[in-house]
Amino acid sequence: MVMAFNKKAEFSKKDQKAAEVAKVLSHPARIAILKTIAKRGVCVCGEIVAILPLAQSTISNHLKELLDAGLISGELDGLNCCYCINWAAIKKSHKAILDVFLELENREGMDCCK
Amino acid sequence: MVMAFNKKAEFSKKDQKAAEVAKVLSHPARIAILKTIAKRGVCVCGEIVAILPLAQSTISNHLKELLDAGLISGELDGLNCCYCINWAAIKKSHKAILDVFLELENREGMDCCK
């Protein structure tokens, strides 16, 4: 009995993209990591581990998710790995989410039940 | 051996709130449901079921998540249940996400590795 297929593909591309962006931001650790990297400009994994209340391997996983989503880039620099924000991706992500809210807020006033 | 505790509580309130908003939007079905309700003004569960490629019980679950998050309100109206957007909550949510992006984008230019 097969269930729990991935039905996400059946929604509009726009909604899928917005949902993907939201998914990346759906854990406070990932938001905190992004803010930390943005704030410091330079950021090495060890610094993030020192700041956030999570184990090194857990941080590394969250970093990988941010990398996979394209929101940050990281390059090995000797022993350390230097991460930085991919601003183009951040702006695209921002727009994807913004569009959802704008499309919703555009309809304000057309309420039904009251 | 106890693992996988919920560590989310250890992050800042702001980041937690933003992550919660993002979580609600992290499935295209929920975005599509919000847009459908906003577009129609009036919206009954059955209409959403007819439009989206999901079973009635699945839609009902997504609606419950949106209700729990406070983004919509629903009242029983005879046989039908009329849902509408809670605009105040939408705006709060929008602001919570917006603040994350603004805080990030504020730091643009302070890059490290290049």
Next chain:
DNA sequence: CCATATAATCGTAAATCTACGATTCACTGT
């Protein structure tokens, strides 16, 4: 070469999410 340090990866466990069918509940209309 060897000890050390940084960070990725692996293995795992628990929790949560997605999804559905079946059932139940509540209200209509007859």
Next chain:
DNA sequence: ACAGTGAATCGTAGATTTACGATTATATGG
């Protein structure tokens, strides 16, 4: 009172997420 309809809830199964410790890989420094 009873059949029918719309929607919530229940039970479930499988997938994914969160988290950690242990291990591995790689580079540096002596």
